[in-house]
Amino acid sequence: MSNKNEKMQILGRRTVVIIFFNLLAFMVIVARLYFLQIYEADKYKVMSDENRISTRFLVPPRGTIYDRNGEIIAKNEQDFQAVLITEQTPDIEKTISTFKNIIPLTKDEENKIKSDIKKHRRFIPIKLKDNLAWDEVSKIMLHAPDLPGVEIDEGLNRTYPLADLYAHVLGYVGPVSDKDSKNSPLYMVPGFKIGKSGLEKSLDYKLQGQGGTVKLEVNAYGRVMKEIERHSGSIGDSMQITIDSRLQKAAYEAFGDNSGAAVVLDVHSGEILALISAPSYDPNLFTNGISYKHWNTLLNNERTPLINKAVSGQYSPGSTFKIVVALAALEAKTINADTRYFCSGGMDIGSTRFHCWKHFGHGSLNVIEALKYSCDIFFYETALRVGINKIHDMALQLGLGQTLNIGLDNQKNGLIPSEQWKKNTKDTVWTKGDSANAGIGQGYVLITPLHLATMLARVVNGGYAVMPTLIKRNQSLKPFKKLNISKRNIEIVKQGMYDVVNAIDGTAKKAKFNIDGMRMGGKTGTTQVRRISTKERKTGIIPDEKLPWRLRNHALFIGYAPADNPRYAVAVVVEHGSSGAGVAAPIAGKILQEALRLNIQ
Numbered sequence: 041m042s043n044k045n046e047k048m049q050i051l052g053r054r055t056v057v058i059i060f061f062n063l064l065a066f067m068v069i070v071a072r073l074y075f076l077q078i079y080e081a082d083k084y085k086v087m088s089d090e091n092r093i094s095t096r097f098l099v100p101p102r103g104t105i106y107d108r109n110g111e112i113i114a115k116n117e118q119d120f121q122a123v124l125i126t127e128q129t130p131d132i133e134k135t136i137s138t139f140k141n142i143i144p145l146t147k148d149e150e151n152k153i154k155s156d157i158k159k160h161r162r163f164i165p166i167k168l169k170d171n172l173a174w175d176e177v178s179k180i181m182l183h184a185p186d187l188p189g190v191e192i193d194e195g196l197n198r199t200y201p202l203a204d205l206y207a208h209v210l211g212y213v214g215p216v217s218d219k220d221s222k223n224s225p226l227y228m229v230p231g232f233k234i235g236k237s238g239l240e241k242s243l244d245y246k247l248q249g250q251g252g253t254v255k256l257e258v259n260a261y262g263r264v265m266k267e268i269e270r271h272s273g274s275i276g277d278s279m280q281i282t283i284d285s286r287l288q289k290a291a292y293e294a295f296g297d298n299s300g301a302a303v304v305l306d307v308h309s310g311e312i313l314a315l316i317s318a319p320s321y322d323p324n325l326f327t328n329g330i331s332y333k334h335w336n337t338l339l340n341n342e343r344t345p346l347i348n349k350a351v352s353g354q355y356s357p358g359s360t361f362k363i364v365v366a367l368a369a370l371e372a373k374t375i376n377a378d379t380r381y382f383c384s385g386g387m388d389i390g391s392t393r394f395h396c397w398k399h400f401g402h403g404s405l406n407v408i409e410a411l412k413y414s415c416d417i418f419f420y421e422t423a424l425r426v427g428i429n430k431i432h433d434m435a436l437q438l439g440l441g442q443t444l445n446i447g448l449d450n451q452k453n454g455l456i457p458s459e460q461w462k463k464n465t466k467d468t469v470w471t472k473g474d475s476a477n478a479g480i481g482q483g484y485v486l487i488t489p490l491h492l493a494t495m496l497a498r499v500v501n502g503g504y505a506v507m508p509t510l511i512k513r514n515q516s517l518k519p520f521k522k523l524n525i526s527k528r529n530i531e532i533v534k535q536g537m538y539d540v541v542n543a544i545d546g547t548a549k550k551a552k553f554n555i556d557g558m559r560m561g562g563k564t565g566t567t568q569v570r571r572i573s574t575k576e577r578k579t580g581i582i583p584d585e586k587l588p589w590r591l592r593n594h595a596l597f598i599g600y601a602p603a604d605n606p607r608y609a610v611a612v613v614v615e616h617g618s619s620g621a622g623v624a625a626p627i628a629g630k631i632l633q634e635a636l637r638l639n640i641q
Contacts, residue, residue, distance in 0.1 A: 098251060098252035098253060098270075098271075098272060098273055099195055099196070099226060099229055099232055099251060100248065100249030100250055100251055100252065100272075100273045100274060100275055100276060101116050101196050101249065101275045101276065102116055102196070102198060102213070102233075102247050102248065102249065102275075102276045103246065103247040103248075103249065103275065103276030103277045103278045103279060104116070104278045104279075105210060105239070105247075105278070105279045105280075105281065106278065106279070106280045106281070107280075107281060107283050107284060107285045107288075108280065108281065108282050108283060108284050108311075108313075108512070108640075109284060109285070109286075110280070111285050112201060113200065113201065113202055113206050113210065113281075113285065114198065114199075114200055114206075114210050114240070115198075115199055115201065116196035116197065116198060116199070117196065117197050117199050118194065118195075118196065118197075119170060119171060119172075119194075119195050119196055119197035120170075120171075120172040120173075120174075120176075120177050120192055120193070120194055120195075121167055121168075121169060121170035121171070121172060121192070121193050121195060122139070122143065122167075122168040122169045122170075122172060122180055122190055122191070122192055122193075123165035123166060123167055123168060123190070123191055123192075123193050124136070124139075124153075124157075124165065124166045124168050124189050124190050124191075125162075125163065125164075125165050125166075125189045125191065126157055126162045126166065126189060127162035127163050127189075128188060128189035129188040129189030129190075130188065132157065132189075135187055135188060135189060135190060136150075136153065136168075138183070138186050138187060139168055139169075139180075139187060139190060142179050142180060142183055142187075143168075143169050143172070143176055143179065143180065145168070145169065148331075148332075149168075149169065153166060153167075153168060160228070164228050165191070165193070165229070168190065170197075171197065172192075177192055180192060197327065198212075198213045198233055198240075198327050199324060199327070200212070200322075200323050200324055202285060202288075202289075203322045203323065203324060204292075204320035204321060204322055204323075205285065205288050205289055205292055205316075205320070206283075206288070206323070207238075207320045207321050207322070207323045208238065208315070208316070208317040208320065208348040208350065208448070209238055209239060209281070209283065209315055209448070209510065210238045210239050210240055210323065211235065211236060211237030211238020211239060211240040211241055211323065211448075211449065212235075212236055212237060212238070212240060212323035212324075212326040212327060213233040213234060213235055213236060213240050213326075213327055214233060214234070214236040214326050214327065214329065215232070215233060215329055216232055216233075216234055220234060224251070225251065226248075226251045229251075233327065234248070235247065236326065237449050238348075238448060238449060239279070239281065239447055239448070239510065241449065242447035242448070243279060243447065246276065246277040246279065247276040247277060247279065248276050249273060249274050249275050249276035249277070250273045250274040251273045252270070252271045252272040252273030252274075253270075253271050253273075255268040255269040255270075279511070280511075280512050281510050281511060281512070282306075282311035282312050282313065282509060282510055282511065282512055283312060283313060283314060283315065283510070284313050284314065284638065284640050286634070286638055287304060287313050287314045287631070287634055287635055287638060287640065288314045288315075288316060290314075290630065290631060290634040291304065291314040291316045291631045291634075292316045292318065292320070294627045294630040294631055295316070295318040295614075295627060298318060298614050298615075298617060298623070298627075299318055299319060299343040299344075299349075299614070299615040299616070300317075300318055300349060300353075300489075300595075300612065300613045300614040300615045300617065300624075301315075301316060301317045301318065301348075301349035301350035301353055301489040301612075301613050302314065302315075302316050302350070302489065302610060302611065302612045302613075302627070302628070302631060303315050303350050303489045303490050303492075303493040303508075303610065303611050304493070304608055304609070304610045304631060304632075304635060305493045305494065305497045305506070305508055305608070305609045305610075306497075306607065306608065306640075307496075307497040307500055307501040307506065307600065307606050307607060307608065307609050308501055308504075308506065308607070309506070309509075309513065310494075310497070310506040310507045310508045310509050310513075310520070311508075311509060311512070311513070312446065312508050312509065312510050313608065313635065313640055314631065314635075315350050315351075315490075315510075316350065317345075317347070317348045317349040317350050317353075318343075318349075319341070319343050319345045320345055321338055321345045321346065342590070343615070348448060348449065348450070349489065349613065349615070350488070350489045350490055351446070351448050351450070351451045351452065351488055351489075351490050352449075352450045352451065352452050352488070353452075353488060353489065353613065353615075354452050354454055354455070354486040354487065354488055355486065355487060355488075355489075355567065355594055355596070355613055356481055356482045356483075356485060356486060356487075356567040356568075356594070357481040357485060357486075357487045357492060357565060357567070357596065358480065358481045358482065358565030358566055358567035358594070358596055358620065359414045359416075359419075359480060359481060359563060359564060359565040359566065359596075359620070360481060360492060360563050360564070360565035360596050360597070360598050360611075360620075361435075361478075361480070361481025361485060361487075361565070362410075362411060362414070362419050362479075362480065362481065362563065363411075363495070363496070363499060363533055363537070363563055363598075364431060364434050364435045364438060364440065364495070365419050365422055365423055365426070365431055365434075365478075365479050366407050366410075366411065366419075366422070366532075366533050366536070367434050367438075367499070367525060367529055367530070367533055368426050368430045368431045368433070368434035368435075369407075369422045369425070369426040369430075370407070370526075370529040370532060370533075371430075371434065371524075371525060371526065371529060372426050372430050374422065374425050374426040374430075375407055375422060375425075375426075377406060377407065377408065377532050378406060379406060379407065380404050380405060380406050381404070381405070381410075381417065381418045381421045381422070382401075382403065382404045382417075383396055383398075383401040383402040383403060383404075383405065383415050383416075383417035383418060384401040384417070385398060385399050385400050385401035385417070386401075386417070387417055387420060387421070389420070389424075389472050389473055389476055390471075390472060390473060392473055394416070394417075394420055394473075394476050395416070396415060396416040396417045397414065397416055397566075398413070398415070401417065402415045402417070402418075405418060407422075407532060407533075407536065408532060408535050408536040408539065409536075409539075410536070411533070411536025411537060411539070411540060411563065412536055412539040412540050412543055412545070412546050412547070413545070413546075413547065414540075414547050414563075414564060416479075416480050419479040419480050420476040420479050420480065422479060423475045423476055423478055423479025423480075424472055424475050424476060424479070427475065428457065428458055428459060428470060428474065428475050428478055429458055429459055431475075431478060431479075432456050432457065432458040432461075434525075435456040435495075436456060437498075437505075437523050437524070437525065438494075438495040438498050438499065438523075439491060439494040439495050439498055439505070439507075440454060440456050440487055440491050440494075440495055441453055441454055441455060441456035441491075442491075444490055444491065444494060444507065444508055446490070446508055446509060446510045447510055447511070448510075451488075451490075452488055453488075453491075454485075454486045454487040454488050454491050455484060455485065455486040456485065457470075457474070457478065457483070457484040457485065458470075461484075462474070462484075481565060481567070482567060482568070489611045489612070489613050490508060490611075492596070492598055492611035492613075493508070493598070493609050493610065493611035494506070494507075494508050495598075496598045496599075496600060496609040496610075496611065497600075497609040498523065499530060499533060499534070500530075500534060500561075500600045500606040500609060501606065502527065502530065503522060503523040503525040503527070503530055504519070504520040504521065504522055504523065505520045505521045505522075505523055506520050507520070534561060534603075536563075537561040537562055537563050537600075538559075538561040538603050540561065540562055540563055540564065541559070541560050541561055541562050541599070541603075541625075542559055542560075542561070542603070547564045547620075547621045548562060548563075548564050548597065548620075548621050548625040550621065550622070550625070550626065551597075551599075551621070551625035551626045551628070551629040552629070553629055553632075553633055555633060555636050555637070557602075558601060558602040558603075558636050559601065559602065559603045559604075560599050560600065560601045560603060560628075560629060560632050561599065561600055561601070561603040561606075562597055562598055562599030562600065562625065562628065563597070563598050563599075564596070564597055564620035564621045564624070564625055565595075565596035565597065565598075565620045565624075566593050566594070566595055566596070566618070566619055566620045566621075567593060567594045567596065568593055585618065590616060591616075592616035592617070592618050593616070593617070593618050593619070594613060594614065594615055594616060594617065595612075595613070595614040595617030595618055595619050595620045595622070595623040595624040596611075596612065596613050596614075596620045596624050597610075597611075597612045597620050597621075597624035597625040597627070597628045598610070598611050598612075598628075599612075599625070599628040599629065599632055600632075601632040601633075601635070601636055602636070607635075608632055608635045608636075608640075610628045610631050610632055610635075611628075612624045612625075612627050612628045612631070614627065
């Protein structure tokens with residue numbers, strides 16, 4: 041009996057111990073549940089919401105760009121793209137393979153997807169395909185159960201309605217690259233575009249706008265159930281530029297198949313009314329990433345369509361620079377309106393023979409006649425007498441060699457040499473031969489078409505330091521500074537330019553026009569791109585038309601209208617166009633006639 045009682049006591053103690061530990065465990069569980077559900081309820085509610093709620097960035101619509109008349113030249117159009125959120129798919133390779141069977145992907149697109157997956161965190165959407173048509177979107181949605189993690193994102197795509205007319209002005213947008221600064225969360229959004237060149241790049245911070253966010257409720261498979269909250273952000277600023285699309289089109293068409301550039305300025309405000317570089321390209325090709333085929337075609341084109349020649353092309357100005365030399369000499373009183381030099385067709389400077397373009401010479405002439413006939417000997421003589429430093433100073437006053445920042449890529453300043461410049465850069469002294477070459481706009485002198493147009497505008501507007509701009513200016517801005525050039529000397533030079541076009545024997549007489557009494561003044565220029573040997577001069581200079589295109593002379597012309605009350609100035613450079621009078625002047629004439637017809641204000 042005692043053994044039985046003893047066993048019952050042991051069993052009872054064990055039962056009590058078990059009950060005690062069960063109660064203790066129960067109390068620990070209750071305490072833990074209290075701690076989790078009551079004390080840390082807010083924390084786990086947030087964590088739960090984070091698993092249930094997906095927050096995504098919204099790309100703001102990019103600002104619209106208009107021409108001076110309100111015509112849209114850069115806009116946004118609805119665009120659909122497929123994205124993959126890798127954390128929401130159990131098998132990435134299988135999902136991509138399934139997607140490929142529905143929407144074909146190129147090898148480049150596949151490589152880009154794989155690269156993006158490696159670079160980005162798993163919750164960041166990866167672009168699979170953009171610019172999807174509606175039937176492609178429908179196919180993807182139909183196969184949604186077989187595409188875990190794949191979603192359709194509706195956005196906006198940048199388009200350029202006038203395409204090649206504005207390629208070098210507007211530039212284009214493109215996908216964010218590894219080189220781009222990742223200073224915005226928007227840069228992580230698949231398909232987000234930023235300005236890559238032109239005004240799209242320089243005004244990117246204004247055109248982008250402010251991004252928004254959207255909170256979405258998703259299920260365990262990552263499928264969106266409903267939208268919870270949306271902050272739309274703000275649209276980018278719209279911009280209006282100074283270019284008139286009608287004149288832009290006329291300028292581009294006037295070039296035909298030629299290669300080169302043209303810039304048209306309002307001589308009083310500095311507003312750029314047209315700026316073209318020919319040939320051009322379609323910026324819409326770049327918006328979503330240009331193909332290697334198209335890129336190589338553009339890159340290997342000998343007429344360099346990707347370069348904006350209006351602001352990046354640096355050329356010898358040739359005889360258009362005689363305007364600067366004439367003003368420098370007139371202001372220094374080295375010459376006056378009655379000074380005459382004799383042109384026999386050539387002159388010796390040291391041991392070198394310098395030639396005039398007219399082999400037998402022009403005879404005796406003054407500065408107005410020298411401009412009209414574009415006599416080289418007159419300007420060799422003038423440059424030698426006035427000196428390069430005074431020519432340099434006048435050129436700077438007229439805007440040459442200066443920074444003219446209008447917001448475009450790779451703008452160049454050209455080069456206006458001086459004695460000190462040559463000593464610093466060449467470690468040698470300036471020579472008389474250098475001055476002679478500079479006197480006819482060759483040698484070391486380099487300009488861009490933008491600088492040429494600015495120079496001419498400053499002369500024909502009466503000597504005001506107008507600055508070019510692509511963005512509409514506030515009309516209340518202070519007037520431009522008056523240059524230290526006498527009105528009398530400006531009128532002498534303008535008379536010479538008037539005669540270039542309108543005199544019966546002017547070098548650009550074939551380009552003259554008369555629209556209700558409105559005429560053009562201007563100056564031709566032709567610059568060599570190859571050296572003509574003494575032997576070739578003796579045996580006969582090879583005509584340009586018999587030379588390969590790249591060895592032909594550049595053709596230049598600067599013109600303004602109306603001649604009696606100038607409003608528009610144009611600079612035209614035709615690469616390897618052979619003749620300023622025969623090729624560049626007619627193009628400039630067509631452009632100025634259109635500006636007069638349009639009566640652009």
